[in-house]
Amino acid sequence: MKAVILQRYGGPQVLEYVEDRPEPVPSPDEVLLHVHAASLNHLDLAVRQGIPSLQLVLPHVLGADVAGEVAKLGSDVAGFEPGDRVVANPGLPCGHCEFCIAGEDSLCPEYRILGEHVPGSYAEYLAVPAKNLLAIPVDMDWATAAAAPLVFMTAWRLLVTRAAIRPGEDVLVLGAGSGVSTAAIQIAKLAGCTVYTTSSSDAKLKRAKALGADVVINYKEMPWSKAVWELTGKRGVDVVLDHVGEATFKDSVRSLRNGGRLVTPGATTGPMPQIDLRYVFWRQLSILGSTMANQREFEAVMKLVFMGRLKPVVDRVFPLKDAREAHAYLERGEQFGKVVLSVP
Numbered sequence: 276m277k278a279v280i281l282q283r284y285g286g287p288q289v290l291e292y293v294e295d296r297p298e299p300v301p302s303p304d305e306v307l308l309h310v311h312a313a314s315l316n317h318l319d320l321a322v323r324q325g326i327p328s329l330q331l332v333l334p335h336v337l338g339a340d341v342a343g344e345v346a347k348l349g350s351d352v353a354g355f356e357p358g359d360r361v362v363a364n365p366g367l368p369c370g371h372c373e374f375c376i377a378g379e380d381s382l383c384p385e386y387r388i389l390g391e392h393v394p395g396s397y398a399e400y401l402a403v404p405a406k407n408l409l410a411i412p413v414d415m416d417w418a419t420a421a422a423a424p425l426v427f428m429t430a431w432r433l434l435v436t437r438a439a440i441r442p443g444e445d446v447l448v449l450g451a452g453s454g455v456s457t458a459a460i461q462i463a464k465l466a467g468c469t470v471y472t473t474s475s476s477d478a479k480l481k482r483a484k485a486l487g488a489d490v491v492i493n494y495k496e497m498p499w500s501k502a503v504w505e506l507t508g509k510r511g512v513d514v515v516l517d518h519v520g521e522a523t524f525k526d527s528v529r530s531l532r533n534g535g536r537l538v539t540p541g542a543t544t545g546p547m548p549q550i551d552l553r554y555v556f557w558r559q560l561s562i563l564g565s566t567m568a569n570q571r572e573f574e575a576v577m578k579l580v581f582m583g584r585l586k587p588v589v590d591r592v593f594p595l596k597d598a599r600e601a602h603a604y605l606e607r608g609e610q611f612g613k614v615v616l617s618v619p
C-alpha cells in the first residue's frame with residue numbers, strides 16, 4: 276500500500292513516500308480502515324525527530340488522526356459494515372488496569388497513541404480497535420473529520436474536565452493559531468466564558484475572533500501578560516491554557532488571578548520553564564497537566580463537532596506524498612488550525 280515511512284529520525288526530509296508497504300492485518304477486535312485523510316499534530320514532529328524514551332520499530336508510520344472508510348472487520352467486530360465512514364479516538368489504553376477500570380484512559384501507564392507508539396494514519400490502510408470508532412455525518416468531508424479528534428479531545432479534557440471552566444470565567448488561550456487553540460477557543464466560548472487569545476499576526480487574531488475569541492492581543496505591539504493585566508483591571512484571568520512552555524510559562528503564571536488555574540497539554544518551546552514558587556503558594560495557584568482524553572470525553576466533544584456547534588479548522592490540505600512539505604509548513608508555525616494530508 277501507499278504510505279509515508281520513517282526509516283531514521285530527523286528533519287522533514289527523513290519522511291519517505293513508498294508504494295510497497297504491507298497492508299496491516301486487523302486483529303479480532305480491530306477494523307481495517309481505508310484512510311481518506313490524516314491530520315498532522317505537533318506530536319508527529321516530535322516522534323519524527325526522535326523521542327529518547329520511545330523505542331520504535333523502524334520503519335515507522337506517523338499519524339494519530341484519521342478519517343476513513345471501514346474496509347474489513349476483525350472476526351469479533353460487530354456494529355460496523357464495510358463502507359461506513361468513521362473517525363477514530365487515537366488513544367490506546369490497556370483496558371484492564373485500575374485507571375482503565377475507572378474510565379481514565381489517558382492515565383493508563385500502558386497508554387499508547389496511534390502513530391506514536393504503533394503505526395499510524397499516513398498510509399492507505401490502518402488497523403484500529405473497533406471500540407475507538409465513531410460514525411461521521413454524511414455531509415462531513417474527510418479533511419474536516421480528520422482534523423477533529425486529537426485536538427478537540429485534548430482541549431475538552433483540558434478545559435472542561437481538568438480546569439473545570441464555568442460560565443462567566445475569563446480564559447486565556449495562548450497562541451491563537453495552533454490546532455488545540457482553535458478547538459479550545461470554541462469550547463471555552465460554548466461554555467460561556469470570556470475568551471482571550473494571543474498571536475503575533477493580526478490575520479490570525481481576526482480568524483480567532485471569528486471563532487469566538489472576545490479579546491485578542493497582538494504581542495508584537497505589547498507584551499501579552501501586561502495587556503492581560505490591564506484588560507482585567509489588574510485581576511488576572513481565571514484560567515490560562517499554555518501549550519507553549521518555556522517561552523511563556525513565567526508570564527502565564529503571572530497572568531492568573533489569585534486562586535487561578537494553569538493547564539498545560541504540552542511545551543512546544545521546551546519543557547523546563549522558570550517558575551517562581553512564591554506566586555504559586557502565596558496566590559494559591561493550581562498547575563494542571565492534561566493529555567489526550569478518555570473515550571467518554573472523546574464522544575462528548577465529537578458529538579458537538581458532528582452537530583456543527585464546534586468546527587474543526589482546516590488550514591491547508593496536502594497530498595500524502597507531500598508529507599515532507601506539510602511537516603515543514605507546520606514547523607514554520609504559519610498555519611491557523613490544522614494541516615491535513617489527503618490519502619488517495
Ligand SMILES: [Zn+2]
Nearest residue numbers: 369372375383
Ligand atoms: Zn490501563
